[in-house]
Amino acid sequence: MKKKQKKETPCLTCGRPSPETICLACRNRIQGEAIDKKQEVERKGRTDKGRV
Numbered sequence: 001m002k003k004k005q006k007k008e009t010p011c012l013t014c015g016r017p018s019p020e021t022i023c024l025a026c027r028n029r030i031q032g033e034a035i036d037k038k039q040e041v042e043r044k045g046r047t048d049k050g051r052v
């Protein structure tokens with residue numbers, strides 16, 4: 001018999017079994033990286049505007 005629990009699928013990023021598509025740890029990391037990239041883009045945009 002199978003358990004009626006939520007199916008755990010491997011996290012897309014680290015491959016660990018997780019109830020979510022991406023586990024919380026990886027999600028936090030991805031969000032952090034996204035913020036870093038955003039800040040980088042914003043910084044570049046500012047530099048470009050400032051130079052022109």
Ligand SMILES: [Zn+2]
Pocket residue numbers: 011012013014015016022023024025026027
């Ligand atoms: Zn993960």
